Amino acid sequence: MAEAIKRGEKLSVLAYKKIEEMILNGELKPGERLNEHRFSVKYGLSRGPVREACRALERDGLVVSSPGRGVVVRQVTPKELYEIYDLRALLTGFMCQLAAQKCNEGGAAKLKKLNEEMKSAIEANNSEEYYKTNLEFHELIAKLAENETAHKVYNRLVKETHAHRFAVLDPEITIKQHAYIIEAIENQDADEARKRGEEHVLAGKERWLKRINEDGDGTHS
């Protein structure tokens, strides 16, 4: 019994979304092959739109393909992760700078609220909520920055690595660093906001580096 994809949008778009979802929720693991024939049978559509979706996924860095061998969920190497961390730091800093230049009291208040929610989530041992609210925090900064291109580039980098569980959480440090960032934004100190935004992500990178030096491994399930 095929799980028919609900029609309405172009099938190639729906296929993209479904495959993306499968990658982001771990159903498809890095290194794992996507069988377009089986996917099309399972979801009740022809292979054409599946192939189109795969081309898009490939350009977005979520999968890798070789002629004759279909597509495989992309495995991001430690070197790539290292590079992506630096770029995320750069972009986060940039967006914090812009947010400091552009945002009003309402924006800073919302950031504070999210950071408080993260604190509450940790105190309640709810790491799912903590993680989700952390994403919202960074999403809000990107919104306040009002540079849609930067936002897109940033999101793409985040998505490229999402299938890999490489983040080393340290809520205490994170919440504190968020508060420093908020302070700089509130004070409309763009240079300081940029610096603190970069440092925040680079701190995460250092934690990761420390962990791989202990584990000899770039990922964590």
Added chain:
Amino acid sequence: MAEAIKRGEKLSVLAYKKIEEMILNGELKPGERLNEHRFSVKYGLSRGPVREACRALERDGLVVSSPGRGVVVRQVTPKELYEIYDLRALLTGFMCQLAAQKCNEGGAAKLKKLNEEMKSAIEANNSEEYYKTNLEFHELIAKLAENETAHKVYNRLVKETHAHRFAVLDPEITIKQHAYIIEAIENQDADEARKRGEEHVLAGKERWLKRINEDGDGTHS
């Protein structure tokens, strides 16, 4: 008589390259529609691979599509150009910083050589050569930076805007700014290299802003 695409690589990849080339060399203009039926007849392949190529081009930001209406070469708005300028400045600065941290005397010498060649090209009134060597200069910085992810993101941004002739050339300033950048890289002064790299691109942005304020137009043929 179809201009058959030479086979060997996947047809979808060849179609991507052909369409990309047509966009970058101005044969396909921003706002212009790509007719997949006509393209397939002209180049002697079926529509399937053309469609796959279009999905890839779309994800790369070179074209835009709407259901039922095929793909149109993307028109980049002045706001987008503004944003992209800022991101290019950010990435250029970052790569200059890395280059200053990583490169040896050979690298700086090559940059000097390219800057001299640009100077010669201008003196000989050869703007084609000047433009080409300028691209090589920036390409070399990206290479010396050794962050492939940054390089890719940068190239993508450059390509997204390439169909638009928005750059306002000022060779005298450019060559001087390149020399400042080279100096900082040679001195392995990463912070200064980053600052000078950013300023160099932001100077180009200012020239463009000045021009659109005079023309009320974001592009230039």
Added chain:
DNA sequence: AATCAGTAAACTGTCAACAGTTTACTGTAG
């Protein structure tokens, strides 16, 4: 002259079929 309705052609999105390639398995030889 401008607008609307109808019609046909062209185009786009999808499907199923075909041919070549890759994978998986089995049997044989060293």
Added chain:
DNA sequence: CTACAGTAAACTGTTGACAGTTTACTGATT
């Protein structure tokens, strides 16, 4: 036991056909 060759099934890349949508054109009405 390992390596190689052969075979068949499954899969990938491409093609052409079909159906629905969009575009372009014509004629009628205001």
